[in-house]
Amino acid sequence: MASPLRIGLAGLGTVGSGVVRMLARRRDGLAAATGRAVEVVAVSARDRNRPRDCDLSSVRWFDDPVALAKDPDIDVFVELIGGHDGPARAAVEAALGAGTPVVTANKALLAHHGIALAAAAEASGAGLYFEAAVAGGIPVVKTLREALIGNEIERVSGILNGTCNFILTKMQDEGVSFEAALAEAQALGYAEADPTFDVDGFDTAHKLAILASLAFGLAPDPEAIHIEGIRSITLADLNAAEELGYRVKLLGVALRTATGVEQRVHPTMVPKHWPIAQVSGVTNAVAVDGDAVALTLVGPGAGGDATASAVVADLADIAAGRGAKPFGIAASALRPAELVAIQGHEGGYYIRLAVVDRPGSAATIARHMAEQNISLESIMQHRRGRPHGGERADAAADPAPVVLITYATTEEAVRRAIAAIEADGVITAPPQMIRIEKD
Template sequence: MVNALKIGIVGLGTVGSSVVRILKEKQDLLTKQCGRPIEVVAVSARDRTRERGIDLQNIEWVDDPLVLAGSKDIDVFVELIGGEEGIARFCVEEALKRGHHVVTANKALLARHGVALAKIAEKKGVLLNFEAAVAGGIPVIKAMRESLSGNSVSRVYGILNGTCNYILTRMLAEGISFEECLKEAQILGYAEADPTFDIEGYDTAHKLALLTSLAFGCVISVDDIYVEGISNISLADIHAADELGYRIKLLGVAVKTDTGIEQRVHPTMVPTSTVIAQVQGVTNAVSIQTDLLGELLLSGPGAGGNATASAVIGDIADIAKSHPGFQHGPVFGTPAQALAPYKRARMRAHAGGYFIRLTVTDKIGVFASVAKRMAENSISLESIVQRPLAENVQPNTKNIVLVTHETTESSVRKALMSIMEDGHLIDKPQMIRIERPN
């Protein structure tokens, strides 16, 4: 029998505990699939006394995670602490320098230090696997790093945050406000007590940065992502989008252009006829557009103990199946030393156009004035509709909903500024990009 692959795990929250439990429950199956046993030999967490619903007998408890990272008694170090700095970073660096394979779900760490960590891993000839860092249980990292070899990627985009997708789904299905949906998401455990990281788009941005590097062979550049969250999405936007044949989703989008790479995270209107518009609840979906395959869409559970643990165990299994002395592939699909510098694309016209909602005073001339300001900025309108607001709002007001053809964001913002200066608006204007299938 081949020697067991010895695992050390730091972090025994929902995901870490699920990993320990599943590795024990599926021990025989994994041994058959991998050709060798996988054994958790040591763990570390902040609170030894906490009840986790898992059997830790015959598993060494190590109080200092950094000691576990450097232990000569493990083959694979699994980091499930989280955070881009501090002990998580120190532990991963230590484990790699000691020649241990590393599996992590830490998108924040990789978005900030992934290239540096990849250089250490590749120098030491060990694996740095991070399937669980992006899109939960969907095997998108493996697909992009291995299965799409030979393909040139032109665009990658998707729903990468289950919390936001759950909120937007509930708002449409049940007609309840963003604030109500967020409270329910917190009660159900889909959103944190402080939900800012999720609802303002930063979680999606970290994940998008990793996908961008994999897709285009460039260094990670999370600071070059335009980020806008969903906290300003109202029921009026949800209903207007529905009537126009769209769904609102928070998308992370990365596109390769002639001038560089464009990365953005923002609420987006997608046609109801598209597959991604039908992705509901906490489910994630990633679309990869390539020259050989066309569009590949991967969808599945984006969060939760079992979904994320499944991705972690898949990474561990890949290591168990590898042969000693085998030259492992690069962490980001391209050797870390050969990753191209990130070049930000110049601003260009948005091909999908824009949805604009204006709350205005209901008086003669406003409608014509809005249309005039759009024309002055060379914005061609696909449609312009005036409709009354719901009950229990300020009287003598209306919504004007516009859908533009292809135009630049700067032109739209200039037009909106002129409309605001005209004094017709009684609320902040809403602008949402529209993504249409190629």
């Protein structure tokens, strides 16, 4: 049997500790499968004295992850620090510069610097592996890069952030507000004290940038992605979706269009019978549509064991001598990603308006929709309850929630119509618009 594959691991949080435990637990199985043992020989972490649920008694410690990355006595550098700059980037660049293969779970690093890191890996002959960077334990990177190589990919989409999916599921199933669902996600450790990165869509965008690179040969670039989060989603929207036969999910979508590859992150209504609509809690799902095969992968999108599983899978590939170009093709062949205007996207739309309850309001709305050639599939109006069952004296001033469902149209047309409706003063609050995916 070949000599052991010596791992230097930077970052001993939930995932890092999980990798150490998994390698110890699967030592014999990995050796049998790859032809050599895989063992952690050195680590770097900010606090040596912090209690950890793994055995580190025989490893060497480094205070500086860059020094660990340059250590000639490791064969692979595993980066689990996080962040797209600072120590994580410096350490990964140092390892690749030294010709040491890198395994990382750092989606932000890859989204912002992936093309430069891939070029560095190719120049030094080292590998750059990142199965754990997208969708946790779901093997979507290898699926796109290797298993579906015979397909021309038309579309990649999915639920890529477990925190947002947990919040939307909680709101839908238990009728709680966004704020209450977010507070529970934070209490359970699914969301950070500052949840901006998750709930405003940036985490999903970083993962989508990586998937778009693998699927379409683009350089990862978050600036080429239209991003919306879930803060504006209310129980009214979820209840309306339920009544109409949909569920609301935060989706990342990349698809081939006549004007380029459109990349977008936003809340979306999907039919309840679609597999992706059934994905609840912190689970992730990725749907891939190729010209020969269409499939949906579902699994744990976060957590120590799920992400550690993906890291160990990459380590097994290295131990067995299996390698591939990081994004499937040479870094120099990756095309620049461009921000394709989402206004050109055609589909149905859900529009919720707080309409002034007075004669002519409905006609004004209908007129502006018609001016933009928008056809309406349905109109729903639920009057707010009146105390004691009677009409309020100020009923005319009380906004009536009105929901419009459009047939396929362009986002540009919808936004023009909404702007005209706002300008005419017939709504009393910012309108809500959610894109609809249909069969």
